[in-house]
Amino acid sequence: MSNFVVFVEQVGGKLRQSGLECLGAAAQAGATPIAALAGDGAADAAAALNAQGVQTAVCFDGPGTQSPDALAAGLAEVVKAKGAQGFLAAASAHGRDLAPRVAAHLDAVLFADITGLESAGSGYQVTRPWLAGKAIATLTSSADVLCATTRLNVFPTLPGSGTPSVETQTLSDAGKARITGVESKAAAKLDVSEASVVVSGGRGLKEAEGFGIIEELASAFGDAAVGASRAVVDLGWRPHSEQVGQTGKTVSPKLYIAVGISGAIQHLAGMKTSGTIVAINKDADAPIFKVADYGIVGDAFEVVPALTRAVAEIKAQS
Amino acid sequence: MNIVACVKRVPSTEASAEISADGKGLDPKNFQYIVSFYDDVAVEQAVQTKAQLGGEVTVLTLGSADGSKEIRECLARGADKAVVMVDEHWADRDCRATAKILAAKIQELGADLVTMGKVATDRDNAAVGPMTATYLGYACVTNVVGLELTEQGGTAKRETEAGIETVEFSLPAVITCDKGLVELRRPGLKDIMAAKKKPTEEVPFENVENQAQVVQANLPAPRKEGRIVGEGPDAVPALIEALRNEANVL
Known part of the structure; x- marks a missing residue:
């Protein structure tokens, strides 16, 4: 059975729905998801993970978690170390920023905003929109690692039981670009791409x-x-x-x-x-x-x- | 500052899709082409950065042999010259191949700042910017809606679901531009005439094979036919009934 490394977004220890959908996409395609989380609260969020098939979580801490380039390099190393056949992130602003960088580190093509993922032959195939959905393409990748971002609100979350074992990695490289602040929206205000x-x-x-x-x-x-x-x-x-x-x-x-x-x-x-x-x-x-x-x-x-x-x-x- | 603005020629947003005869692509026969909207923003940002910090703006594209109209529009926006890698497979290049080809050329051009649109409005991957930066080892900020630059680096504001992020970065860097970053100015007649005299150089490039293989392309299944539940506010109870008991969404 193949492993997929899945980047699961969390804010202050709280898992984002989009990350759970991403784990669901991997599990549904028959892969064993390895969750990767980053930043303050990552360990709390990982301990709260109750998603099907997740036995392992990797939590990143250190200054590199505030840098998309440093975090992407760290994620790519996890994919290599685990011998994963896939890397998934949500097609959120954060996921769509990180995943192409991870893919480039792995020298793999990226499929953004996929709406379908299934095993096909010895690998996987995805479906994704072209021209913003005016057409739908079914694609395969000849890369060693299938890299994709999953469209929000499409894949099911699959509840499971048990607590994953958590590994912690410190990203000491502060990176070339660093997030220094977030001007939060009003708590009640949902983004149009993630609202139900x-x-x-x-x-x-x-x-x-x-x-x-x-x-x-x-x-x-x-x-x-x-x-x-x-x-x-x-x-x-x-x-x-x-x-x-x-x-x-x-x-x-x-x-x-x-x-x-x-x-x-x-x-x-x-x-x-x-x-x-x-x-x-x-x-x-x-x-x-x-x-x-x-x-x-x-x-x-x-x-x-x-x-x-x-x-x-x-x-x-x- | 040596600034490179990368642009892509895409079907206009009014275009409707038809599947090509081999079932694996889009039939271009009814397409009219434009510069991808966000790439216009990228060119405008490049020109405004030059106005602030000096230097030169090069428009770079991996594109069709028929793209000279789109290139002239970028030059009329105020870019100094264009470098075109004519590619017969331009419409089907995957994001990795495109990023590797662009990265090799940007390396050669020695850019301090690379601007691109946040996404090309045809294949919608939004991947070429961050992938190109990663291959080059450059800093990268995506979905930028605000930008302050010096000779060494800058601060960018980027749009996310959680709010506006502030990102500090060093140069060289790739910036992918969102709507609202800069106001698009309409080129005047003088700019359009001047663009005709600006140099456009066609250069060769080293091919990179696609990894993405299209199994098939389809038009989306048509939605089940809907119905008008009524007219005016009197129709609201019928709508509520349908949302609760048919669609189960309320």
């Missing part, structure tokens, strides 16, 4: 202030993030970090609600793989309705507040 519910707004909201009704709906869900179309980001109504689409983020939440978004092809490419899609638009012919599971034709300023009240009522009961 996304409420997005477009030009149909008429002005920047129109997003008030979007924010209210998102907060009624509790676990929702606010998204935006390219048009409103270009108009300066919303920050680029919220942009969904081909020149923004590709998202796959359980529920995607598009309000006042007509559905340009580059936007559809970024959200078409969402679990359930709801569209609210006053134009019954808007292309967004072609990908929506449920649509309401109407004025966003009338429909959305009514929806917010209904959602808030349900959440209050549960």
Whole structure:
């Protein structure tokens, strides 16, 4: 059975969901995952790991954990030392920054943002989007180590039992680039790429202030993030970090609600793989309705507040 | 400062995909090409860094023999010259092969600063920047939305799910640029005329074989047909009912 080294993100001892999905992706493909964690709290997070098949965790400490180049070099050494056939990280900002560097250290190609991973012949094959999901490619790698990042919200987390044995490694090299600070978002604010519910707004909201009704709906869900179309980001109504689409983020939440978004092809490419899609638009012919599971034709300023009240009522009961 | 801005020619974001006859690629017959959006930002950043610290901006691409329009646009943005590695396989190069070919050329050019887009909007790997930096042994900061530079190094702000990170780095470095890093200026007629006189050099490169092999390419399965549940706020109860009892997401 082959080993995969899986980089699992943690913040202050708390495991990120995306890392658990990544372990799930490895286990589902029949590999034994070796978890790799870094930074303050890594040992606590590793002790809390309860994911299928994880018997070993490697925790990095030392100044190099604050440097993507030093950490990537350390991860590549673990892959080599363990004779791993794969290296996985989540397709988060951190994972997509680290994984290509690890791949280069291993002189292996990287498959970013994969949505499928399975064993095939003596190796593995992946599926991943091209043109932000306008096409889907199935690929294999002739490299010794399969390197990939897994799209958020796609792979299952597989709970297991037992506590992994933890090895600790110190990265004493401070690296060429060092993270010196993080300006945290408000604790409650989820990123559009990792939220399980996304409420997005477009030009149909008429002005920047129109997003008030979007924010209210998102907060009624509790676990929702606010998204935006390219048009409103270009108009300066919303920050680029919220942009969904081909020149923004590709998202796959359980529920995607598009309000006042007509559905340009580059936007559809970024959200078409969402679990359930709801569209609210006053134009019954808007292309967004072609990908929506449920649509309401109407004025966003009338429909959305009514929806917010209904959602808030349900959440209050549960 | 010797600045190299790497750019890629990609299908425009309005393009829809069709699978090629061999079932392993995209049929380019309906594609119109542009410079990948974020690479425009990378060229603009390079030009603004030159304005601040002096030096020269070279646009570097591994690309199609038909890419002269895109190269001229980069020169009109204010780059000084272009170095083009004409590659008949440009559209199918994997990220490792691209990074190794670029790294070898950047080494030759002796860049202090390399700017690239954070991702090319065709294969969406976002891997060539950090891979190139790793092969070169350069520092690298990805998804940069703010940048302060001196002759020796700099401080970058990068966008992550957890918030904005501050990263200090030494030169030489590869920076991958996000939207909002610099305002894209529209080249004027004078810039466009000047671009025609700027040198573009076609240079050979040492081939690197792909490791990625395409088994097949497909169009995504169409979504199950949806329905309009109603009009106006009166339709909200029907939507809630569907979300709770059909889709099970509420």
